[in-house]
Amino acid sequence: xxxxxxxxxxxxxxxxxxxxxxxxxxxxxxxxxxxxxxxxxxxxxxxxxxxxxxxxxxxxxxxxxxxxxxxxxxxxxxxxxxxxxxxxxxxxxxxxxxxxxxxxxxxxxxxxxxxxxxxxxxxxxxxxxxxxxxxxxxxxxxxxxxxxxxxxxxxxxxxxxxxxxxxxxxxxxxxxxxxxxxxxxxxxxxxxxxxxxxxxxxxxxxxxxxxxxxxxxxxxxxxxxxxxxxxxxxxxxxxxxxxxxxxxxxxxxxxxxxxxxxxxxxxxxxxxxxxxxxxxxxxxxxxxxxxxxxxxxxxxxxxxxxxxxxxxxxxxxxxxxxxxxxxxxxxxxxxxxxxxxxxxxxxxxxxxxxxxxxxxxxxxxxxxxxxxx
Numbered sequence: 001x002x003x004x005x006x007x008x009x010x011x012x013x014x015x016x017x018x019x020x021x022x023x024x025x026x027x028x029x030x031x032x033x034x035x036x037x038x039x040x041x042x043x044x045x046x047x048x049x050x051x052x053x054x055x056x057x058x059x060x061x062x063x064x065x066x067x068x069x070x071x072x073x074x075x076x077x078x079x080x081x082x083x084x085x086x087x088x089x090x091x092x093x094x095x096x097x098x099x100x101x102x103x104x105x106x107x108x109x110x111x112x113x114x115x116x117x118x119x120x121x122x123x124x125x126x127x128x129x130x131x132x133x134x135x136x137x138x139x140x141x142x143x144x145x146x147x148x149x150x151x152x153x154x155x156x157x158x159x160x161x162x163x164x165x166x167x168x169x170x171x172x173x174x175x176x177x178x179x180x181x182x183x184x185x186x187x188x189x190x191x192x193x194x195x196x197x198x199x200x201x202x203x204x205x206x207x208x209x210x211x212x213x214x215x216x217x218x219x220x221x222x223x224x225x226x227x228x229x230x231x232x233x234x235x236x237x238x239x240x241x242x243x244x245x246x247x248x249x250x251x252x253x254x255x256x257x258x259x260x261x262x263x264x265x266x267x268x269x270x271x272x273x274x275x276x277x278x279x280x281x282x283x284x285x286x287x288x289x290x291x292x293x294x295x296x297x298x299x300x301x302x303x304x305x306x307x308x309x310x311x312x313x314x315x316x317x318x319x320x321x322x323x324x325x326x327x328x329x330x331x332x333x334x335x336x337x338x339x340x341x342x343x344x345x346x347x348x349x350x351x352x353x354x355x356x357x358x359x360x361x362x363x364x365x366x367x368x369x370x371x372x373x
Contacts, residue, residue, distance in 0.1 A: 006299040007133060010169075010195060011110045015048050017366045018108075025102055027085070029122075031114060032077040033066055036093050036122075037084035038100060046083045057082070093122035101126075106373055115155035120162050129373050130159050131167040134296025135176040136223065143222040143293070145251045160184040167369055168192045169297045172318040191372050194322065195297055196362025199306040200279035208284025212346045213242040215285045215309075217278060217300040218292070220257070220271075221250030225291040225314075225332065230259050232339045233267050240266045241286065241346050246278050247271060282309045287345045290314065291332055298322060305357040310350065312341055326357040 018026050019041070028039035028047065039047065050056050059074035060081065066074065081087065088096035107126040109115060112133065120128065137144050137152035159166060160181050166188050168174035174192045181187040218224045226245060233240050248271050249257060260269050273281070282288060288304040290313040298319055301311045305326050313319050314332040330337050 006297065007111050009198075009299065010131070010133070012048070012051055013196060013362050013365075014108065014110050015044060015051075017362065017370070019045055019048060021370075025105075027101060027105075029097075029114075029119075030077075030080040031119075032081065033069060033073075034062060034077075034081075035087060035089040036096065037080050038086040038088070038096060039080065039083065040085040043080075043083040043085055047080070050079060090118065093118065094124070097122055098125070108373070112152075112155065115158055117158065120158060127164045127373065128162060129165045129167060130163045131169070132156075132159070132173065132177050133169055134173055134294075135180050136294050136296060138180055139176065140223055140294050143252065156180055157184050159188065160186045163188045165373060166190045169195050170318050170321050172316075172321060173296055189372075191369060193365045193368040194360035195299070196365050197299070197302045197306060197359030198362075199359075200282075200303050201276050202283060203274065203276035203280045206277055206280050208280055209242065211284055211350070212286040213244065213284075214287055214289050214342065214346075215244045215246060215278075215281050215304075216289045217246045217282075217304075218290070219247045219250040220245065220253055220260075222252050222256075223293050225293055226253075226256050227259075228291045228332075228335060228338060229289060230256065230264055230267065231335065232342060234264050235339075236266075236343075238265050243267045243289075244281055244285075245269050246273055246281070279303075279307060283307050285309050286348075286350065287312050287328075287342070289342065291330075291338065292316070293332055295319070301327060302357075302359055305353075306359055308350070308353055308356075310345060310353075312338070312345070322360070323357075326353065 026041045026044055028044045030037050030039065056075045056079045060078040063069055063074035063078045086096055086100055105126050107123040107128050109130045115130065137148045141149035166177060168177055168190055171192055174190055177190065178187055216226065216229060220226055229243060233243050243266060245267065282304050287310040288301060290301050290311065292314055295316060295318055301313050302322055304311050305323065311323065311327040312330060313327050315329040319327060319329065328341060330341055
């Protein structure tokens with residue numbers, strides 16, 4: 001996992017926390033193109049080790065010649081098959097779990113994947129706990145991939161009908177989830193626990209550029225509102241400081257892609273940096289800019305603050321909850337104020353923040369979550 005998403009990081013944190021609980025039995029379920037594999041604690045530990053080291057091994061023949069898989073999935077699916085405790089065809093998932101899992105176990109779904117009837121039928125005997133990161137596919141459907149809204153609605157409908165508990169990542173997330181579940185029907189018990197924020201590790205082989213410069217982190221998709229920054233830098237012209245846009249190209253954003261391809265003075269697209277390289281870039285930046293229209297949590301701005309990097313972000317309620325008084329909030333539609341704020345920060349030297357940002361911790365998150373499940 002060279003470039004983990006925010007959801008990837010949450011899944012990894014859950015894996016580490018559950019591995020640390022040596023008193024409980026631990027199993028993992030992974031879906032592959034050939035069916036499901038069941039991992040025991042040793043297998044889960046192997047996955048955690050590979051996530052840290054990047055040593056996944058090679059793709060096996062079954063994956064290598066599957067044209068529907070990209071290279072990352074070929075390697076990942078081959079890895080879990082090698083370390084599997086048990087394997088089963090898709091139609092045999094329930095039989096495998098009934099045979100090899102203890103009674104009264106808890107199924108935790110952290111990443112919105114596998115929220116489908118087949119999986120819930122397979123874990124029917126379990127207490128089913130689902131972590132929901134956001135409801136953006138329903139709230140901003142025009143910014144999503146084709147079909148994403150309907151797909152997410154079906155997942156939330158399944159949660160309404162069959163989940164025993166929902167975990168939300170913020171009070172704003174809980175309010176959104178309750179609003180949608182209430183329209184669907186049943187609202188399962190909800191526990192809200194802020195995600196933990198880890199201080200990013202710097203890249204020891206690189207150094208930040210000469211200041212001033214700005215950084216924007218996130219997938220280049222409509223919801224992230226890169227167009228606002230491109231407008232500001234276009235009008236600023238040759239005198240503008242560098243703007244580093246760090247993130248993969250996403251979907252439904254051809255106009256922004258075309259502008260990046262045509263080139264705007266001092267706008268640098270960086271879509272293949274590691275987490276450590278981005279952290280190093282942030283460590284010397286004049287500020288991180290985050291004009292997103294909507295967020296479920298917003299890990300990048302919080303991580304930037306742990307590096308003492310100033311943050312300018314949209315005035316979303318979730319940011320007030322997570323970032324408090326440590327960020328500069330600007331109306332997402334007020335281009336003039338964004339431009340004024342950015343230009344002021346470009347000539348204002350960085351200084352140690354007062355008070356220093358105190359991020360939410362995983363220890364508090366899991367104390368809350370594991371108590372109720």
